[in-house]
Amino acid sequence: EDxxxxxxxxxxxxxxxxxxxxELRDRLLSCQASCEIERHxxxxxxxxxxxxxAVAASMIERDRETLSHVL
Known part of the structure; x- marks a missing residue:
């Protein structure tokens, strides 16, 4: 059988x-670090x-979903 x-x-x-x-894990860690609150x-x-x-949070959500499909 083939x-x-x-x-x-x-x-x-x-x-x-x-x-x-x-790559997704690395990007998630990077985005999460950039989401730390700094008040100016x-x-x-x-x-x-x-x-x-907000942009980073969207990227995190997208990458988490993609990672769940990859794994």
């Missing part, structure tokens, strides 16, 4: 998924930081 993928193909794709998972006295700086945190 298999869908050979052992070499399975190993290749498993390696690619492991690399992708490692200037309202413009504060608003800019809030926007950056």
């Amino acid at each position: 298999e869908y993928m050979s052992a070499d193909q399975l190993a290749f794709f498993k390696d690619r998924l492991e690399v992708k998972a490692a 006295p200037d309202e413009a700086d504060f608003a800019s930081d809030e926007e950056n945190r």
Whole structure:
């Protein structure tokens, strides 16, 4: 019976998924670190930081979902 993928193909794709998972974990850690709250006295700086945190939070959520599919 023919298999869908050979052992070499399975190993290749498993390696690619492991690399992708490692990249996602690294990016998650980086984004989470950037979400730490820093308060600035200037309202413009504060608003800019809030926007950056919102973008980072969206990236974290997307990467977590992708990571769950990869694993």
